[in-house]
Amino acid sequence: MQKKRTALAASVVGIAVVGTLAFQGSAQADLAPQPKDVVTVGSDIQQNAFNFLADGYGALPGYNTAGNKWRFVNFDSSGDANGRSAYIDPTTVANYTGSLDGDATNEKYVKISDVKVLNPTASLAAGAPNEVRPSGGNGGITALIQDFDHHWIDVARSPNLPTTQNNSTALSNLSSAIHTVQIGIDKDLIAAATDTNAPAGGLTLKQVAWIYHGQDNAGNPILKWKDLNPAWADETIVPLVPPTSAGMRDVFLRPLAAYWGQAYSTTDQKNAFSAGYVNNPNLRTVQQNDPTTITAIADPAVKKNAIVPFPRGRFKLLEAGFYANPSTANSYTANPASPRSALSVAGLQLLNENGADAGGNADSVFVVDFPYNAIFRESDYQSNTPWQPGSTLNWVQALFYNPGGPTPFVNTEAGHALLEAAGIEPNWVDRGIPGA
Numbered sequence: 001m002q003k004k005r006t007a008l009a010a011s012v013v014g015i016a017v018v019g020t021l022a023f024q025g026s027a028q029a030d031l032a033p034q035p036k037d038v039v040t041v042g043s044d045i046q047q048n049a050f051n052f053l054a055d056g057y058g059a060l061p062g063y064n065t066a067g068n069k070w071r072f073v074n075f076d077s078s079g080d081a082n083g084r085s086a087y088i089d090p091t092t093v094a095n096y097t098g099s100l101d102g103d104a105t106n107e108k109y110v111k112i113s114d115v116k117v118l119n120p121t122a123s124l125a126a127g128a129p130n131e132v133r134p135s136g137g138n139g140g141i142t143a144l145i146q147d148f149d150h151h152w153i154d155v156a157r158s159p160n161l162p163t164t165q166n167n168s169t170a171l172s173n174l175s176s177a178i179h180t181v182q183i184g185i186d187k188d189l190i191a192a193a194t195d196t197n198a199p200a201g202g203l204t205l206k207q208v209a210w211i212y213h214g215q216d217n218a219g220n221p222i223l224k225w226k227d228l229n230p231a232w233a234d235e236t237i238v239p240l241v242p243p244t245s246a247g248m249r250d251v252f253l254r255p256l257a258a259y260w261g262q263a264y265s266t267t268d269q270k271n272a273f274s275a276g277y278v279n280n281p282n283l284r285t286v287q288q289n290d291p292t293t294i295t296a297i298a299d300p301a302v303k304k305n306a307i308v309p310f311p312r313g314r315f316k317l318l319e320a321g322f323y324a325n326p327s328t329a330n331s332y333t334a335n336p337a338s339p340r341s342a343l344s345v346a347g348l349q350l351l352n353e354n355g356a357d358a359g360g361n362a363d364s365v366f367v368v369d370f371p372y373n374a375i376f377r378e379s380d381y382q383s384n385t386p387w388q389p390g391s392t393l394n395w396v397q398a399l400f401y402n403p404g405g406p407t408p409f410v411n412t413e414a415g416h417a418l419l420e421a422a423g424i425e426p427n428w429v430d431r432g433i434p435g436a
């Protein structure tokens with residue numbers, strides 16, 4: 001490892017990078033849904049696409065643009081519209097110093113056990129008391145199948161399909177199965193600095209698996225670029241991984257587990273080092289889907305050797321200037337002399353940005369296709385109660401799933417344009433009921 005470090009060093013087991021979290025303020029007040037509004041919660045990576053579907057983007061109209069009486073209401077995952085993980089209470093963060101890798105160089109770090117994560121709250125229905133905001137794909141599914149008292153939540157958005165156990169719990173709690181439709185496909189790729197030492201053509205699945213394991217199949221160390229190819233740089237690779245709370249961590253680690261012949265468990269393998277196939281001593285845990293995890297690294301010798309999984313949809317929206325840079329201003333201003341500053345993707349690139357899905361081929365460039373799923377109660381689809389005045393369709397049929405009838409909004413030309421604006425490929429597939 002390089003001797004020079006950033007002001008707040010990155011993590012090994014039990015240590016978390018905090019600098020990139022930007023210590024966000026409290027979540028904004030969301031629109032309080034009315035009793036017949038359709039409420040969506042869950043995945044942070046999907047929240048922008050669902051926001052676009054609900055309310056439009058630029059000149060593209062969303063479902064609510066038509067002025068229907070009952071609305072499609074989408075709650076952001078963390079209360080941070082940039083899609084970052086829940087913020088940290090800075091009063092609970094104590095800085096420590098010490099050597100993280102035995103090289104006798106002291107770095108600053110914080111211990112996960114000493115960090116208090118503040119989960120923003122929201123009112124999921126008009127006049128209802130605040131609840132801890134359902135966050136993440138798995139959190140959205142859990143919230144949906146636990147919502148048996150109030151029926152405040154209608155849709156969970158998640159890159160993960162619900163399990164047969166989820167469906168069994170739903171049948172017990174809700175007296176209804178849960179049904180999934182896929183509305184689009186995104187790609188998880190490897191991001192690196194524009195002056196990276198990573199190969200120009202990208203890294204293969206096998207090479208990514210070796211890097212994060214810190215060894216190849218024969219047990220030889222894979223810590224430097226030259227360990228992968230003698231012609232590559234004699235510099236230490238810095239592998240970055242999203243936090244344990246992130247669904248995108250599952251998307252990334254699942255194919256690595258498969259490469260090493262292991263079944264992936266979201267509960268048993270959240271700790272990057274617990275599974276055995278993620279053992280690189282230089283691993284760092286960083287904020288998910290955030291370009292500054294690489295672009296803000298102070299040491300150029302570290303920056304050009306860092307790699308991180310990154311979704312293409314998020315990268316496309318960053319390129320479009322959609323996300324704000326909260327570090328450049330303390331509050332909103334319409335003053336032309338103090339214009340809005342976008343969170344920049346300058347200095348970051350996606351390796352093999354337009355590549356096809358590797359499909360598990362170890363020697364293909366690393367690309368993981370992952371779905372945007374909408375999960376709802378089967379009983380809501382079977383309902384005979386029309387949703388909008390003057391229509392015969394219930395809300396599931398109007399928005400997501402209507403075999404044999406008018407095309408649901410998410411699968412119309414207007415819906416596809418909004419998904420494409422969010423940087424993902426429209427791809428509607430009925431995933432059905434788990435185990436059915």
